[in-house]
Amino acid sequence: MMESPTLPVFVAAINWHSxxxxxxxxxxxxxxxxxxxxxxxxxMAFYLVLSLGATAGLFFLAGADFVGAMQLxxxxxxxxxxxxxxxxxxxxxxxxxxxxxxxxKVLGGLVAASLLAVLLQSAFSVEAWRRPAVGxxxxxxxTPLGMAxxxxxxxxxxxxxxxxxxxxxxxxxxxxxxxxxPSTRSGYLLPFxxxxxxxxVVLVGAAYLARAKRRRTPRSTETAxxxxxxxx
Amino acid sequence: MAGLxxxxxxxxxxxxxxxxxxxxxxxxxxxxxxxxxxxxxxQGISISLVAWxxxxxxxxxxxFVIFVLTVAACEAAVALVFVLQAFARTGRLDxxxxxxxxxxxxxxxxxxxxxAIDDLPxxxxxxxxxxxxxxxxxxxxxxxxxV
Numbered sequence: 001m002m003e004s005p006t007l008p009v010f011v012a013a014i015n016w017h018s019x020x021x022x023x024x025x026x027x028x029x030x031x032x033x034x035x036x037x038x039x040x041x042x043x044m045a046f047y048l049v050l051s052l053g054a055t056a057g058l059f060f061l062a063g064a065d066f067v068g069a070m071q072l073x074x075x076x077x078x079x080x081x082x083x084x085x086x087x088x089x090x091x092x093x094x095x096x097x098x099x100x101x102x103x104x105k106v107l108g109g110l111v112a113a114s115l116l117a118v119l120l121q122s123a124f125s126v127e128a129w130r131r132p133a134v135g136x137x138x139x140x141x142x143t144p145l146g147m148a149x150x151x152x153x154x155x156x157x158x159x160x161x162x163x164x165x166x167x168x169x170x171x172x173x174x175x176x177x178x179x180x181x182p183s184t185r186s187g188y189l190l191p192f193x194x195x196x197x198x199x200x201v202v203l204v205g206a207a208y209l210a211r212a213k214r215r216r217t218p219r220s221t222e223t224a225x226x227x228x229x230x231x232x
Numbered sequence: 233m234a235g236l237x238x239x240x241x242x243x244x245x246x247x248x249x250x251x252x253x254x255x256x257x258x259x260x261x262x263x264x265x266x267x268x269x270x271x272x273x274x275q276g277i278s279i280s281l282v283a284w285x286x287x288x289x290x291x292x293x294x295x296f297v298i299f300v301l302t303v304a305a306c307e308a309a310v311a312l313v314f315v316l317q318a319f320a321r322t323g324r325l326d327x328x329x330x331x332x333x334x335x336x337x338x339x340x341x342x343x344x345x346x347x348a349i350d351d352l353p354x355x356x357x358x359x360x361x362x363x364x365x366x367x368x369x370x371x372x373x374x375x376x377x378x379v
Contacts, residue, residue, distance in 0.1 A: 017234075021238070021241060025241065025245045028245060028249060028275075029245060029248050029249065029252070032248070032249055032252040032253070032272055033252060035252070035256060035268065035269075035272060036252050036255050036256045036259075036269075041262060041264060041265060044265060044268055045268060048268050048271065048272065051249075051272065051275070052271070052275060055249070055275045055278070055279060058242065058245065058279055058282075059278075059279075059282055059297075061238075062238065062242060062279075062282045062283055062285075062286050063286050064282045064285065064286070064294050064297070066294070067278075067282060067294050067297050067298065067301075070298060070301055071278075071301065074301055074305060075271075075301060075304070075305075078305065079271070079304060079305050079308045080271070082308050082309065082312060083264065083267060083268060083271070083308055083312065085312075086264050086267075086312045086315060086316060087264055089316060089319075090264065090315075090316070090319050090325055100259050100260065100261060104258070104259055105259045107258070108254075108255050108258030108259040109255060109259075111254070111258060112251045112252075112254050112255045112258070113251075115251055115254060116247060116248070116251040119247040119250070119251070120244065120247055123240075123243045123244075123247065124240065124243075129236075129239060129240070129243075129287070130236070131236075132235055132236055133234070133235035133236060133239070133286070133287045133288075133289070134287070134288055134289060137285060137286055137289055137290070137291060137294070141291075141294060144291055145291060145294055145295060145298070148291050148295050149295065149298075188292075188295050191299060195299050195302045195303065198302075198303070198306060199302055199305065199306055202306040202309055202310055203306075203309060205310065206309040206310050206312075206313045209310075209313045209314070209317065210313045210316065210317070
């Protein structure tokens with residue numbers, strides 16, 4: 001952004017990346033709390049849409065622009081719309097809110113709090129995650145990700161400085177180890193193919209399961225009018 | 233914010249999202265709400281993976297997030313089909329209504345606060361009046377298997 005002399009000092013002093021990160025993080029966590037606390041299923045789905053949108057903002061701020069765009073298009077635009085369809089197809093009056101007993105809520109809260117304590121303790125006590133960052137990924141990430149999915153590891157290029165290790169020093173990261181050993185630079189072509197066929201099979205199966213079924217006993221035309229509406 | 237603070241803040245947010253999804257998974261019984269909570273837990277994992285990818289300079293984290301997105305789409309499609317089929321068959325969405333797969337020596341979980349199956353709006357088939365061409369509703373006829 002161009003520095004304007006009329007810009008107030010406090011605007012230029014704001015760290016916009018940190019501010020946006022805290023904004024999106026609080027939105028994601030706040031709407032997730034709303035998802036857990038709301039009794040109404042339809043409102044829950046709406047809060048989940050907002051929470052996942054804020055998560056896409058976090059992806060953008062972490063430099064994963066392609067993943068963030070995929071999150072917005074596929075997750076928020078596709079998967080959640082599917083779930084919202086499911087919610088609205090089943091949102092009948094006695095089913096909109098199924099309440100849980102308070103003992104279950106207390107128990108679930110205790111389990112979740114202890115798991116959170118364990119997660120944070122372990123995440124902040126790993127030695128390798130308290131040193132400065134060892135690398136960075138480029139921000140226009142669509143091309144490297146596409147190449148990686150096609151089987152080319154752009155991050156393990158042997159011409160980069162990772163091959164220039166001094167003698168006797170072991171590689172400190174898996175990326176460096178992969179760069180030193182050309183046979184391991186295989187990319188992600190096989191998982192990509194597997195997950196593609198998986199998606200195809202799953203969607204065909206879902207369409208098969210959800211098809212409109214014919215009646216079990218096919219009736220002739222003259223008797224179909226008499227007992228229409230009767231169950232089998 | 234970049235490097236180490238970004239990683240630690242992202243790990244914090246990811247852990248919070250995962251735990252909130254876990255709370256939803258543990259305390260809710262509506263089957264669709266269980267899937268919404270599972271999506272929340274997947275998002276927590278994805279945030280951590282993207283942060284690690286940035287921190288280590290490795291594309292593997294972002295590639296794995298793409299796989300997570302794909303598998304989540306598959307899971308949502310299949311799970312929604314099963315839930316809707318179960319709902320069309322019994323009219324219940326409570327996870328406690330599906331106990332057929334429990335061990336045979338375990339007692340059945342009894343619900344006290346749920347609407348009983350008798351409280352659901354009865355949709356009995358009615359005979360059409362004589363001498364009139366009956367109105368056939370294809371959808372209601374299809375969804376009446378459980379009556």
